[in-house]
Amino acid sequence: MAEERRFDVAIVGGGIAGLVAANRLAQLGLRAAVLEQGGEERYLCNSRYTGGSFHVCLRDILSDESTLRQAIVESTCGFVSDALAGVVAREGRRVVRWLQDEGARFMRVSGAEYHNFVLAPPGRSRPGLDWEGRAGDVLLRTLEANLVKRGGAVVRNTRGRSLIIEEHECRGVAAQQGEHEISYRTRAVVIADGGFQGNAALVRRYICEHPERLKQRSAGTGRGDGLQMAIAAGARAVGLDRFYGHVLSRDAMTNDKLWPYPYLDSLATAGIVVGPAGERFVDEGRGGVYIANAIAKLADPFSAVVIFDHAIWEGPGRGGLIPVNPHLPAVGGTMLHADDLAALARGLGMEPGQLVNTVRSYNEAIATGALSTLAPARRTSRYPACPIAVAPFYAAPACAGITATMGGIAINEHAQALREDGSAITGLYVAGGAAGGLEGGPEIGYVGGLVKCGVTGLVAAEHIAQNRGSAAVPSTC
Numbered sequence: 001m002a003e004e005r006r007f008d009v010a011i012v013g014g015g016i017a018g019l020v021a022a023n024r025l026a027q028l029g030l031r032a033a034v035l036e037q038g039g040e041e042r043y044l045c046n047s048r049y050t051g052g053s054f055h056v057c058l059r060d061i062l063s064d065e066s067t068l069r070q071a072i073v074e075s076t077c078g079f080v081s082d083a084l085a086g087v088v089a090r091e092g093r094r095v096v097r098w099l100q101d102e103g104a105r106f107m108r109v110s111g112a113e114y115h116n117f118v119l120a121p122p123g124r125s126r127p128g129l130d131w132e133g134r135a136g137d138v139l140l141r142t143l144e145a146n147l148v149k150r151g152g153a154v155v156r157n158t159r160g161r162s163l164i165i166e167e168h169e170c171r172g173v174a175a176q177q178g179e180h181e182i183s184y185r186t187r188a189v190v191i192a193d194g195g196f197q198g199n200a201a202l203v204r205r206y207i208c209e210h211p212e213r214l215k216q217r218s219a220g221t222g223r224g225d226g227l228q229m230a231i232a233a234g235a236r237a238v239g240l241d242r243f244y245g246h247v248l249s250r251d252a253m254t255n256d257k258l259w260p261y262p263y264l265d266s267l268a269t270a271g272i273v274v275g276p277a278g279e280r281f282v283d284e285g286r287g288g289v290y291i292a293n294a295i296a297k298l299a300d301p302f303s304a305v306v307i308f309d310h311a312i313w314e315g316p317g318r319g320g321l322i323p324v325n326p327h328l329p330a331v332g333g334t335m336l337h338a339d340d341l342a343a344l345a346r347g348l349g350m351e352p353g354q355l356v357n358t359v360r361s362y363n364e365a366i367a368t369g370a371l372s373t374l375a376p377a378r379r380t381s382r383y384p385a386c387p388i389a390v391a392p393f394y395a396a397p398a399c400a401g402i403t404a405t406m407g408g409i410a411i412n413e414h415a416q417a418l419r420e421d422g423s424a425i426t427g428l429y430v431a432g433g434a435a436g437g438l439e440g441g442p443e444i445g446y447v448g449g450l451v452k453c454g455v456t457g458l459v460a461a462e463h464i465a466q467n468r469g470s471a472a473v474p475s476t477c
């Protein structure tokens with residue numbers, strides 16, 4: 001028989017979303033068990049790796065509510081409901097203030113709006129992974145220490161496996177701790193396991209045929225346990241086919257200096273991205289997240305190549321905190337170059353005619369203002385299209401880096417999990433990367449992973465405290 005433990009709330013996952021919820025619950029007088037599958041002191045998760053930038057759709061998180069709400073609705077083409085867009089736009093600013101009160105330190109790292117509130121010291125300092133003593137690592141340790149001071153704990157080596165549903169309500173979660181099964185009997189459960197990017201079978205089912213040909217630009221710890229538990233309990237999933245990620249050098253598959261930074265988005269959005277025969281297959285003007293999703297869905301996601309010229313390399317290539325120029329070649333990323341496009345195509349093993357034609361039509365379309373007639377059309381509202389005209393010409397073999405799934409369990413504005421009919425499952429909440437309906441849509445609009453964690457963590461805790469706090473469940477160790 002499984003051992004039984006009683007708490008007010010069980011939280012599945014000890015990333016930023018889970019620890020925000022746990023601390024807020026503790027402030028409100030409720031006792032939460034944070035179940036964390038990782039066993040190390042500094043267990044890995046996306047929050048540990050994060051760059052640390054709190055923003056809403058790359059806007060300053062302190063912008064006024066209506067600006068942020070409109071940015072969410074526009075970037076996701078209305079995929080995010082008014083209610084969810086409203087809560088993120090309204091509560092984002094409270095998240096950074098609340099985190100500051102918890103001891104988080106923020107800094108501005110560039111002139112870009114989305115760099116106004118970055119966890120200090122920032123998580124983006126050099127090519128490759130660099131998380132120890134930085135952004136998310138510092139925040140997780142701060143939040144865990146606060147939780148311990150408030151009488152709580154992160155219970156490591158403990159994997160949530162299934163929800164305890166009785167009389168249509170969620171009343172706990174069954175977990176595995178080594179050989180032991182433990183039932184956490186609670187008033188509410190918060191799923192905060194970070195999404196399903198680390199589960200190849202689920203990525204194959206929902207996103208693309210070849211998950212093994214995506215670069216895991218994440219900790220790989222989000223295995224979709226929460227999604228599967230919630231679906232089994234009758235929850236609805238939403239937007240599962242989209243992910244947040246970037247265009248990476250294909251060498252990132254084997255070279256750890258090439259992920260999570262530098263990424264190739266600046267080259268891909270200024271130049272063109274072609275498939276195996278030298279043909280364009282995506283509107284590069286929609287941005288790096290969109291391009292990464294398109295590459296993932298190619299019949300062979302290893303067949304994409306970014307094509308650009310010397311002017312792009314010396315211009316947009318030098319942009320960003322860890323610019324692709326000079327870092328890509330400096331850390332071993334493949335970059336072919338040639339004085340003419342035919343030679344570049346031959347270097348790639350392509351028949352030259354198609355690539356030469358693709359670039360010619362693209363350059364002509366820029367010159368004549370006919371980019372919208374190309375197939376696929378090329379937008380210029382976010383990223384100007386630059387001609388590919390100045391030798392030497394370059395080719396960077398690319399792949400899609402998946403950072404986090406955008407879709408997940410459907411929630412309402414209180415972060416309650418929803419059924420197919422739109423009703424809330426009493427006692428079941430979702431926070432952070434596990435939650436769906438907060439980003440995505442036809443343009444694959446990126447709202448922001450960290451703001452999702454903070455907002456859903458806070459509102460879930462507060463709704464639990466308001467609505468479930470009086471239920472008579474004793475709280476013992």
Ligand SMILES: Cc1cc2nc3c(=O)[nH]c(=O)nc-3n(C[C@H](O)[C@H](O)[C@H](O)COP(=O)(O)OP(=O)(O)OC[C@H]3O[C@@H](n4cnc5c(N)ncnc54)[C@H](O)[C@@H]3O)c2cc1C
Pocket residue numbers: 012013014015016017018035036037038043044045046047048049050051052053054055158159160161192193194195217218219221222223224225226260403404431432433434448449450451453
């Ligand atoms: C390289 C990188 C850079 C990023 N930069 C930014 C940025 O600058 N700005 C931004 O907004 N976002 C950024 N993100 C995204 C952001 O970091 C994530 O969206 C956020 O950290 C997700 O937090 P989470 O708590 O939902 O999930 P996680 O941090 O992944 O935590 C989930 C936890 O749940 C645990 N878990 C999983 N399954 C179970 C289970 N069954 N039982 C128990 N525990 C379980 C995992 O081990 C993990 O510890 C970045 C991500 C990466 C990888």
